[in-house]
Amino acid sequence: MKVLVLGGDGYCGWPTSLHLSEAGHEVVIVDNFVRRTIDHELKAESLTPIADPQERVRAWREVSGQSIGLEYGDLLDWEFVSDLFVRHQPEAVVHFAEQRAAPYSMIDRRHAVYTQHNNVIGNLNVLFAINEFAPECHLVKLGTMGEYGYPNIDIEEGYIEIEHNGRKDTLPYPKMPGSWYHLTKVHDSHNIHFACRIWGLRATDLNQGIVYGTVTPQTEKDFRLANRFDYEEVFGTVLNRFCVQAAIGHPLTVYGKGGQTRGFLDIRDTVRCIELAIDNPAERGEMRVFNQFTEQFSVGQLAEMVVDAAGKLGREATIERLTNPRVEKEEHYYNAAHTKLLDLGLEPHYLSDSLLDSLLNIAIEYKERVDTDHVLPSVDWRTGKRDNVPIEEPTAL
Amino acid sequence: MKVLVLGGDGYCGWPTSLHLSEAGHEVVIVDNFVRRTIDHELKAESLTPIADPQERVRAWREVSGQSIGLEYGDLLDWEFVSDLFVRHQPEAVVHFAEQRAAPYSMIDRRHAVYTQHNNVIGNLNVLFAINEFAPECHLVKLGTMGEYGYPNIDIEEGYIEIEHNGRKDTLPYPKMPGSWYHLTKVHDSHNIHFACRIWGLRATDLNQGIVYGTVTPQTEKDFRLANRFDYEEVFGTVLNRFCVQAAIGHPLTVYGKGGQTRGFLDIRDTVRCIELAIDNPAERGEMRVFNQFTEQFSVGQLAEMVVDAAGKLGREATIERLTNPRVEKEEHYYNAAHTKLLDLGLEPHYLSDSLLDSLLNIAIEYKERVDTDHVLPSVDWRTGKRDNVPIEEPTAL
Numbered sequence: 001m002k003v004l005v006l007g008g009d010g011y012c013g014w015p016t017s018l019h020l021s022e023a024g025h026e027v028v029i030v031d032n033f034v035r036r037t038i039d040h041e042l043k044a045e046s047l048t049p050i051a052d053p054q055e056r057v058r059a060w061r062e063v064s065g066q067s068i069g070l071e072y073g074d075l076l077d078w079e080f081v082s083d084l085f086v087r088h089q090p091e092a093v094v095h096f097a098e099q100r101a102a103p104y105s106m107i108d109r110r111h112a113v114y115t116q117h118n119n120v121i122g123n124l125n126v127l128f129a130i131n132e133f134a135p136e137c138h139l140v141k142l143g144t145m146g147e148y149g150y151p152n153i154d155i156e157e158g159y160i161e162i163e164h165n166g167r168k169d170t171l172p173y174p175k176m177p178g179s180w181y182h183l184t185k186v187h188d189s190h191n192i193h194f195a196c197r198i199w200g201l202r203a204t205d206l207n208q209g210i211v212y213g214t215v216t217p218q219t220e221k222d223f224r225l226a227n228r229f230d231y232e233e234v235f236g237t238v239l240n241r242f243c244v245q246a247a248i249g250h251p252l253t254v255y256g257k258g259g260q261t262r263g264f265l266d267i268r269d270t271v272r273c274i275e276l277a278i279d280n281p282a283e284r285g286e287m288r289v290f291n292q293f294t295e296q297f298s299v300g301q302l303a304e305m306v307v308d309a310a311g312k313l314g315r316e317a318t319i320e321r322l323t324n325p326r327v328e329k330e331e332h333y334y335n336a337a338h339t340k341l342l343d344l345g346l347e348p349h350y351l352s353d354s355l356l357d358s359l360l361n362i363a364i365e366y367k368e369r370v371d372t373d374h375v376l377p378s379v380d381w382r383t384g385k386r387d388n389v390p391i392e393e394p395t396a397l
Numbered sequence: 398m399k400v401l402v403l404g405g406d407g408y409c410g411w412p413t414s415l416h417l418s419e420a421g422h423e424v425v426i427v428d429n430f431v432r433r434t435i436d437h438e439l440k441a442e443s444l445t446p447i448a449d450p451q452e453r454v455r456a457w458r459e460v461s462g463q464s465i466g467l468e469y470g471d472l473l474d475w476e477f478v479s480d481l482f483v484r485h486q487p488e489a490v491v492h493f494a495e496q497r498a499a500p501y502s503m504i505d506r507r508h509a510v511y512t513q514h515n516n517v518i519g520n521l522n523v524l525f526a527i528n529e530f531a532p533e534c535h536l537v538k539l540g541t542m543g544e545y546g547y548p549n550i551d552i553e554e555g556y557i558e559i560e561h562n563g564r565k566d567t568l569p570y571p572k573m574p575g576s577w578y579h580l581t582k583v584h585d586s587h588n589i590h591f592a593c594r595i596w597g598l599r600a601t602d603l604n605q606g607i608v609y610g611t612v613t614p615q616t617e618k619d620f621r622l623a624n625r626f627d628y629e630e631v632f633g634t635v636l637n638r639f640c641v642q643a644a645i646g647h648p649l650t651v652y653g654k655g656g657q658t659r660g661f662l663d664i665r666d667t668v669r670c671i672e673l674a675i676d677n678p679a680e681r682g683e684m685r686v687f688n689q690f691t692e693q694f695s696v697g698q699l700a701e702m703v704v705d706a707a708g709k710l711g712r713e714a715t716i717e718r719l720t721n722p723r724v725e726k727e728e729h730y731y732n733a734a735h736t737k738l739l740d741l742g743l744e745p746h747y748l749s750d751s752l753l754d755s756l757l758n759i760a761i762e763y764k765e766r767v768d769t770d771h772v773l774p775s776v777d778w779r780t781g782k783r784d785n786v787p788i789e790e791p792t793a794l
Contacts, residue, residue: 078506109475109525113518120517120584121510124577128506152566153559162550162559162571167730169549171571174559175587180521183591187517187584190572194580198724198778327595333564381595 002026003278004088006075006126007096008068009053010035011228011235012142012211012270016094018218018225019271020278021066028069028088029053031097035228038104038235044374047229047244047366048214059224075122085133092138092278095126098184102146102326103234103379105181112180119184120191127195138281139203140274141192143185145263145293145336147207149176150329155336158189158205158289173289178328179381193287202282206273209263209293212239213355214362216268227267229362232374239264239302239351240359241375246310246317247363248370255377256324258300259331263293263338266349276344291338294348309356313364325377399423400675401485403472403523404493405465406450407432408625408632409539409608409667413491415615415622416668417675418463425466425485426450428494432625435501435632441771444626444641444763445611456621472519482530489535489675492523495581499543499723500631500776502578509577516581517588524592535678536600537671538589540582542660542690542733544604546573547726552733555586555602555686570686575725576778590684599679603670606660606690609636610752611759613665624664626759629771636661636699636748637756638772643707643714644760645767652774653721655697656728660690660735663746673741688735691745706753710761722774 003020007013008029021027033053039045051059057068073080075097098119099105105115123141130137148155151174161170172193175186185207195201214227230236231244242252265273273292282288297305303319310317324330342348349355363370400417404410405426418424430450436442448456454465470477472494495516496502502512520538527534545552548571558567569590572583582604592598611626627633628641639649662670670689679685694702700716707714721727739745746752760767 078510109522109529112525113475113521116521116588117514117518121514124510124513125506128509132506151568153561153564153568160559160561160571162557162561164550164557164559167550171548171550172573174557174568174571176569177587177591180588180591183584183587186587187580190574190580190583191513191577194574194577 001091001278002088003092003094004028004030004084004090005094005096006030007098009033010096011230012267013096014056015216015219015227015267016096016271016274017068018060019216020275021060021068022064022218023275028071030071030073030084032072032074042232042234044232044371047231047369048226048362050226050228051224055224059222063221063225075125076118078125081125081129082133085129089134090137092140092281093126093130094140094274094278095123096142097122098142099181101235102179102181105179106379106381115181116184120187123188124191127191127201130201131195131199135201138278139192139201140277141188141203141205143189143205143207144182145207145209145291146182147175147177147186147189148173148336149178150332150334151176152333155291157291157337157340158207178326196285196287200285202284203287204277204282205287205289206277206292207289208270209265210237211265211267211270212237213267213359214240215358216271231370233377234379238299239306242303242306243356243359244363244370245375246306246315247360247367248372250372250375251318251320252303252306253376254299254303254319254321255326256321257330258303258321259298260328261296261298261332261334263291263336264295264297264351265293266351266355268349269294269346272346273341276341276346280344290340291336292341293338295350296334296336306356309353309360313357313360322377325380327381398488398675399485400489400491401425401427401481401487402491402493403427404495406430407493408627409664410493411453412613412616412624412664413493413668413671414465415457416613417672418457418465419461419615420672422675425468427468427470427481429469429471439629439631441629441768444628444766445623445759447623447625448621452621456619460618460622472522473515475522478522478526479530482526486531487534489537489678490523490527491537491671492520493539494519495539496578498632499576499578502576503776503778512578513581517584520585521588524588524598527598528592528596532598535675536589536598537674538585538600538602540586540602540604541579542604542606542688543579544572544574544583544586545570545733546575547729547731548573549730552688554688554734554737555604575723593682593684597682599681600684601674601679602684602686603674603689604686605667606662607634608662608664608667609634610664610756611637612755613668628767630774631776635696636703639700639703640753640756641760641767642772643703643712644757644764645769647769647772648715648717649700649703650717650719650773651696651700652719652723654727655700655718656695657725658693658695658729658731660688660693660733661748662690663748663752665746666691666743669743670738673738673743677741687737688733689738690735692747693731693733702748703753706750707757709750710754710757719774722777724778
């Protein structure tokens with residue numbers, strides 16, 4: 001199947017592109033590479049060195065014999081997007097191409113506006129392009145479990161049957177997202193739902209949990225295929241961050257009480273979920289919603305697990321509770337449905353000692369590359385200010 | 398109270414500004430006057446001639462002795478917005494300054510993107526400005542009843558208590574809006590809710606029904622104070638359009654079966670609702686939602702009422718059912734709560750023969766100004782194309 005992977009150079013996009021290519025799909029990566037630029041902005045870099053895009057694709061051809069296309073462009077640029085769809089006539093589009101870090105969106109007004117503009121308008125352009133140039137194309141869109149927030153009732157997959165004053169209807173699940181970034185995914189979901197209703201587009205909205213791990217069977221075939229490993233507090237996801245903190249002997253930083261419970265999944269399941277969605281497309285007019293995670297943990301539990309795993313590797317790790325820079329409930333009910341991907345055949349990689357070992361060992365291998373300025377939170381949800389990171393004055397040239 | 402009226406030159410904004418000024422508030426109108434430019438784009442104009450903004454304000458000073466400030470600027474321009482809040486230190490901001498026509502947002506991709514960008518980012522800038530420069534300021538934001546869509550259960554005011562699998566929570570009411578425009582109001586609501594939760598802003602979200610009428614006690618004091626009367630199918634609201642059709646002897650155009658039921662209100666109630674919201678501000682951290690309408694009618698019922706009223710004035714009016722250019726349910730359950738503004742003291746002007754007479758008489762008085770090219774629908778929800786209106790080639794200068 002001809003598949004465009006929008007944002008195919010990123011943390012989830014790159015291993016997904018490799019996985020889909022290996023599965024026999026004709027993959028074209030579309031990316032503006034802004035994530036690499038943001039590394040420069042944040043004065044941060046992936047723990048694991050990552051190759052340039054063209055080198056990645058070349059390496060994949062050498063290793064697998066498969067070609068992956070590479071298109072440089074921005075989803076805000078309609079001329080680019082329309083031309084892309086006219087030329088490729090994709091049968092599926094996987095849309096990862098959004099600013100994906102909640103803390104980044106909370107830095108200040110400018111970053112909030114950038115995130116909402118980039119994500120919402122980019123996604124709108126994709127919807128219009130599908131409708132105009134490839135109406136049968138299946139949109140597989142990355143959402144987030146964070147769209148739902150933390151209600152005191154069970155979370156369902158996208159929709160909920162409500163009985164009210166003696167009548168019933170099944171309606172979109174109410175949303176209470178916790179950052180300007182998470183809000184964009186809510187906005188996107190509403191926009192996609194409308195496009196499916198009026199134009200009969202087909203879409204799958206994947207409300208993904210927090211991803212951990214960095215390695216897939218494809219990325220480990222060659223060092224040039226390595227995936228990003230973000231460990232700083234803006235883009236690094238929590239388990240990956242804890243492993244790096246343990247590797248460098250820094251206390252694991254838990255925000256507040258640590259009772260924040262979330263859905264998690266292994267990156268090897270991310271790529272498989274995308275494949276399952278593509279192989280089983282939504283009907284015309286349907287916006288399916290799948291909750292894409294495999295297990296629930298509290299942040300405190302994860303920290304304990306990393307402490308244990310580090311201990312077995314002979315490294316003493318400790319936990320430090322920080323004042324929570326985010327505005328969020330630190331103890332709450334959480335029970336979210338996640339059966340639809342299992343029904344399609346997902347066989348989860350549950351969080352295991354061996355995965356923690358592997359992450360810790362990668363972190364230990366590259367620990368000289370860790371910039372310790374970046375392991376503490378610097379973005380405050382209340383002030384919208386980035387405090388802790390020393391912003392250096394540009395040196396005179 | 399010092400009140401900024403964003404979009405204070407528009408159909409609801411102008412009479413609101415006059416009403417608040419007469420009520421003793423210190424009013425500053427903020428507008429980029431794009432609504433006047435869109436008239437040029439659509440080759441349309443208000444049925445009633447409207448004066449230039451500075452002439453309006455000058456007339457009001459002559460008539461009332463009250464000054465209304467006038468600020469030209471765009472909410473997308475952060476330098477303008479931040480400076481505005483720093484200089485004025487408003488105690489309340491009434492935010493009408495959004496592209497408000499569903500059909501306009503459905504013309505094509507460009508108009509959809511314009512609408513979402515303008516409305517969502519403009520509103521974000523207002524939120525950031527309040528938080529940074531006037532955190533006690535009460536945001537009174539115009540939403541729309543169209544945010545809810547047409548669920549098969551009763552519509553509540555913003556939130557709904559849901560009992561699910563033996564647990565309960567009160568959550569934002571699920572949204573199923575019916576156009577790219579209506580979607581922006583849903584996006585705004587989610588963004589405002591978040592700002593109230595993290596920053597403790599105070600906000601009132603007024604989910605307004607369809608407004609009819611054009612005259613208020615203030616606008617009729619001088620011909621230079623006249624309000625706009627939009628009758629074309631893009632910006633004209635349904636009852637106003639029917640009255641113009643009756644005045645020129647055109648059949649009243651009902652889309653589809655005419656069973657589309659909506660909440661309606663008189664523009665004299667719009668201005669009073671805004672005043673009630675301002676006089677009874679939300680608490681810090683609270684986003685109140687009021688459903689701002691006074692009666693429910695189906696479109697078919699309204700057409701019958703206009704036919705009757707026209708008959709009493711000696712004019713025979715007929716009804717023509719058109720193929721529905723919109724994607725919407727033409728028969729549906731509809732029962733929406735609207736008690737909160739009544740609780741604050743709203744005394745509704747229910748739709749009456751005398752109001753219909755007044756509207757019909759205005760329409761008859763100005764019928765020579767009606768451009769008959771604009772009374773039929775031209776924007777198709779399915780194709781996103783504007784078909785019926787002849788777009789003239791620009792003549793050579």
